Amino acid sequence: xxxxxxxxxxxxxxxxxxxxxxxxxxxxxxxxxxxxxxxxxxxxxxxxxxxxxxxxxxxxxxxxxxxxxxxxxxxxxxxxxxxxxxxxxxxxxxxxxxxxxxxxxxxxxxxxxxxxxxxxxxxxxxxxxxxxxxxxxxxxxxxxxxxxxxxxxxxxxxxxxxxxxxxxxxxxxxxxxxxxxxxxxxxxxxxxxxxxxxxxxxxxxxxxxxxxxxxxxxxxxxxxxxxxxxxxxxxxxxxxxxxxxxxxxxxxxxxxxxxxxxxxxxxxxxxxxxxxxxxxxxxxxxxxxxxxxxxxxxxxxxxxxxxxxxxxxxxxxxxxxxxxxxxxxxxxxxxxxxxxxxxxxxxxxxxxxxxxxxxxxxxxxxxxxxxxxxxxxxxxxxxxxxxxxxxxxxxxxxxxxxxxxxxxxxxxxxxxxxxxxxxxxxxxxxxxxxxxxxxxxxxxxxxxxxxxxxxxxxxxxxxxxxxxxxxxxxxxxxxxxxxxxxxxxxxxxxxxxxxxxxxxxxxxxxxxxxxxxxxxxxxxxxxxxxxxxxxxxxxxxxxxxxxxxxxxxxxxxxxxxxxxxxxxxxx
RNA sequence: GCGCCUGUAGCUCAGCCGGAUAGAGCAACGGCCUUCUAAGCCGUAGGCCAAGGGUUCGAAUCCCUUCGGGCGCGCCA
Numbered sequence: 001x002x003x004x005x006x007x008x009x010x011x012x013x014x015x016x017x018x019x020x021x022x023x024x025x026x027x028x029x030x031x032x033x034x035x036x037x038x039x040x041x042x043x044x045x046x047x048x049x050x051x052x053x054x055x056x057x058x059x060x061x062x063x064x065x066x067x068x069x070x071x072x073x074x075x076x077x078x079x080x081x082x083x084x085x086x087x088x089x090x091x092x093x094x095x096x097x098x099x100x101x102x103x104x105x106x107x108x109x110x111x112x113x114x115x116x117x118x119x120x121x122x123x124x125x126x127x128x129x130x131x132x133x134x135x136x137x138x139x140x141x142x143x144x145x146x147x148x149x150x151x152x153x154x155x156x157x158x159x160x161x162x163x164x165x166x167x168x169x170x171x172x173x174x175x176x177x178x179x180x181x182x183x184x185x186x187x188x189x190x191x192x193x194x195x196x197x198x199x200x201x202x203x204x205x206x207x208x209x210x211x212x213x214x215x216x217x218x219x220x221x222x223x224x225x226x227x228x229x230x231x232x233x234x235x236x237x238x239x240x241x242x243x244x245x246x247x248x249x250x251x252x253x254x255x256x257x258x259x260x261x262x263x264x265x266x267x268x269x270x271x272x273x274x275x276x277x278x279x280x281x282x283x284x285x286x287x288x289x290x291x292x293x294x295x296x297x298x299x300x301x302x303x304x305x306x307x308x309x310x311x312x313x314x315x316x317x318x319x320x321x322x323x324x325x326x327x328x329x330x331x332x333x334x335x336x337x338x339x340x341x342x343x344x345x346x347x348x349x350x351x352x353x354x355x356x357x358x359x360x361x362x363x364x365x366x367x368x369x370x371x372x373x374x375x376x377x378x379x380x381x382x383x384x385x386x387x388x389x390x391x392x393x394x395x396x397x398x399x400x401x402x403x404x405x406x407x408x409x410x411x412x413x414x415x416x417x418x419x420x421x422x423x424x425x426x427x428x429x430x431x432x433x434x435x436x437x438x439x440x441x442x443x444x445x446x447x448x449x450x451x452x453x454x455x456x457x458x459x460x461x462x463x464x465x466x467x468x469x470x471x472x473x474x475x476x477x478x479x480x481x482x483x484x485x486x487x488x489x490x491x492x493x494x495x496x497x498x499x500x501x502x503x504x505x506x507x508x509x510x511x512x513x514x515x516x517x518x519x520x521x522x523x524x525x526x527x528x529x530x531x532x533x534x535x536x537x538x539x540x541x542x543x544x545x546x547x548x549x550x551x552x553x554x555x556x557x558x559x560x561x562x563x564x565x566x567x568x569x570x571x
Numbered sequence: 572g573c574g575c576c577u578g579u580a581g582c583u584c585a586g587c588c589g590g591a592u593a594g595a596g597c598a599a600c601g602g603c604c605u606u607c608u609a610a611g612c613c614g615u616a617g618g619c620c621a622a623g624g625g626u627u628c629g630a631a632u633c634c635c636u637u638c639g640g641g642c643g644c645g646c647c648a
Contacts, residue, residue: 050589051628061628084591085628127648162647167596217615223596261648287646296574297644304646311648340575341643365576368641400610418610430584433576442583446610448596449584464607516585516595523595530603530612571610 003096003496004218006076007046007089009030014071015053024056041490042082044088045096050086062083093484100496101477101547105555108499114154118326121147121157123334124253127164128240128260129173129194132247132386134438135369135376141427143334144253144564145511152562153506158326162318163260165237169198171219174232176201178218190242194236195378223265226345246323247386250420252564258469259318267317268309275302280352290349300345300408312346319350323357330360331507337365337433364509367435384438394419396444397452403570417454417566425451427565428511451518454556455568460529461553462569468535468546475547483539483548487528491548494521497554502562511563518559525552 008031014025015025021305021453026034031048038047050061050068056066065082072080078092115358123143126136143159150157176197186193221229241258248254272288275281280290281302301310322331333343343363350358369376377381408414426443427436446452468475483492488499498517505513528560534545557567 036590037591043591047591051590054628086591167648169647171617285645289645298574299645300647306646310646326601336642338642338648339578342648344575367576370641397610404610405608434584435577437583439583442597445597448610450596450610452610453596456608460611467607493599512585519595526611527613529607533607534597535607571608 003076003091004032004035004046005045007048008014010072010077010089011035011068011076011087013050014112017071018067021559022057025053035068038086038088041486043083044079044090045493046089046091048087048089049085050087054085062357092414093489094480096496097480097483097488097492097548098477098546100492101480101483101551103499103551105495105498105551106558109153109504115156117329118158119150120160120322120326120331121150121334121441122160122162122332124148124248124255125162125164125335126240126244128170128237129191129198130164130240130245130378131191131195133376133378134371134384134386134389136348137386137423137427138366138369138432138436139334139336140248140251141564142364142425142432142511144251144346145428145514146332146334146364146506146509148562148564149502149506149511149514152502152558158226158257158322158328159255160257160259161255163237163262166261166265166314168216168219170222170233170236171229171418172201172205172212173198174218174222174229175215176204177232186239190239194239196336199379203526207365223392247390250390250416251424252566261311261314264314264317266320269319270315270320271313271316272303272309274353275349278353281351290352292345292348295348297341297345297348299344300349312342312349312367315342315346319361320347322417325353328357328360330362332364334364334366336368338368339363340365362509364432366432367437369438371438373437379547389423389443391422392419392440393423393444396446399424400446404510405571413569414568417568418446418455418571421455421560421565423451423452424445424565425454425515428515430512432510451565452571454518454522454560456483456562456571457525457566458553458556458567459569461525461549461556461571464534464549465546465553468542469548471504471535471542473501473539473542473546475550476540476543477547479540479544482538483542485532487524487531488545489553491521491524491528495551495555498559505562514559514562519558521552521556521559525549 011031012028013183019025034049034052036047036049038044048068049568050064053064054061062082062085063523065085065087068087069080069082070492076092076095077089081088091194121143122142123146124136125134146160147157173194180200181197189196201211201215203213218229250568272281275290281288282291283289284291284299287300287301289299291299293299300312302313303309307502319331322328335343340363344509347358347361347363350361369381371384374382394415398411398415401408401415429449465475477487483489501513501517532545534549535542560567
């Protein structure tokens with residue numbers, strides 16, 4: 001039972017004792033919801049606001065607090081005190097230290113319940129023939145982190161990279177390749193060469209509009225399964241994925257499936273058929289749509305005037321396929337908020353089709369990325385490619401290592417972990433809905449609340465644990481009385497709340513909660529580290545402080561893993 | 572025009588299912604390395620929580636209005 005629950009039970013008992021047979025008093029669960037954290041830890045560990053009870057009890061809050069205080073009698077509470085309308089509880093510090101250090105924050109006590117549930121996560125979803133840039137970072141890292149969080153909580157997860165591999169632009173690209181490209185150039189130039197061909201196509205098409213038809217014809221050939229078209233297209237895809245894989249490898253991001261838009265080509269008929277059978281498809285301005293006027297939304301376009309499908313059709317087909325294949329209890333779509341309306345529309349269409357699981361579809365939306373105050377533009381060259389960003393971050397880390405830790409064993413590995421960690425941390429630091437304006441100096445800052453700061457604190461813990469081992473001091477919380485000072489208690493409080501934070505991060509689809517929590521833990525530990533000597537002559541006390549250090553190290557390593565960062569042991 | 576999101580210190584943001592003096596980091600200024608990693612720690616300064624109304628014992632937090640910013644609103648995804 002959690003400490004909070006026990007305090008809630010205690011308040012409940014006090015209430016019964018102080019005000020017997022009073023109707024309208026809250027139960028233990030309700031009381032637990034009322035419990036707060038005092039603004040200053042010096043006031044106590046938990047606070048019960050008595051304002052809540054002044055109505056049923058018809059008494060002033062401070063009087064209620066006094067009456068409750070008189071009824072308090074529990075060993076785990078060191079002191080209880082009335083402060084205004086609050087009753088504050090301070091826990092027995094020694095006891096709290098012992099219990100908290102008995103927790104294992106590297107594992108979640110997963111219920112068998114979760115293991116039977118599948119969560120699909122659709123993230124990254126890059127386009128073929130486009131280079132990976134900072135606009136793709138958030139969907140990639142947010143999705144990756146959500147996958148790890150759900151893995152940690154014991155769910156079965158399915159990570160899907162829903163590739164943008166369908167559309168007339170690929171016909172144009174093949175057309176351009178056939179006219180002006182060579183195999184060797186595409187092989188060596190990769191995505192850049194494909195982009196160059198695509199740009200050239202548009203330039204030439206301005207002069208010779210007939211090219212547009214030629215491009216469309218090539219796309220038709222892809223659709224019709226023409227071997228040559230498919231071969232070139234498949235090859236473009238391979239080249240793009242090989243390029244992207246380099247970035248994914250650097251970031252440590254993986255997927256279970258790369259089923260893109262083209263995968264659903266033969267699964268679209270079902271959508272149209274079902275919608276027709278269910279009488280949901282109506283004609284509007286030549287197109288076939290699902291009317292959503294009653295829901296206060298514009299209609300959802302299913303078929304174009306020419307009978308071709310649209311992206312809503314494809315998303316619905318994909319959802320039906322995933323439900324059949326994975327039987328998910330939840331499906332997350334990690335896509336920028338720009339597409340908010342689109343998701344609301346097709347989620348609603350599935351609901352109207354009679355699928356109750358439409359409620360399990362979640363659009364995990366996030367903010368837009370701009371660069372120095374202006375929107376990203378490949379065409380204008382106003383863009384930061386991820387390769388370049390990661391390389392520069394690693395380079396910066398390398399320079400700092402040369403300066404501060406020239407004797408470090410595996411400098412290159414650490415530079416990579418730290419540089420990339422800085423980028424990942426910054427991406428998952430704030431609430432996902434916030435827009436991000438990219439500035440180089442901010443991205444390459446390694447001081448203060450940054451990835452390197454948390455990693456540094458982790459490495460510092462590792463270093464201490466190595467020293468402790470050399471001195472034959474093994475982590476042991478037996479002498480918990482050595483951990484009753486304010487600084488240690490603050491560290492312990494943060495350690496004890498780690499699992500709640502993960503659960504909340506999962507329920508809100510907000511990994512930043514974990515990022516911030518481990519940052520606070522790092523701050524608290526660094527403060528502790530400066531105010532207290534950890535290894536000294538007193539072996540038993542040292543062992544307790546080493547145990548605390550170990551718990552911080554483990555929690556931080558787990559937290560870093562959850563947000564997709566590495567945890568170097570030296571730096 | 573309509574809809575969704577957003578507005579907290581110079582900058583970037585926490586806090587937003589109501590509670591006790593609104594918190595961090597960056598930037599600025601001033602301290603701390605002969606002791607366990609100074610990518611660190613401590614301190615100073617910096618805020619009519621966009622504005623106005625309302626609900627409440629109590630509002631940065633909930634409701635309404637206004638203003639500023641972002642995004643979206645039919646055959647692209």
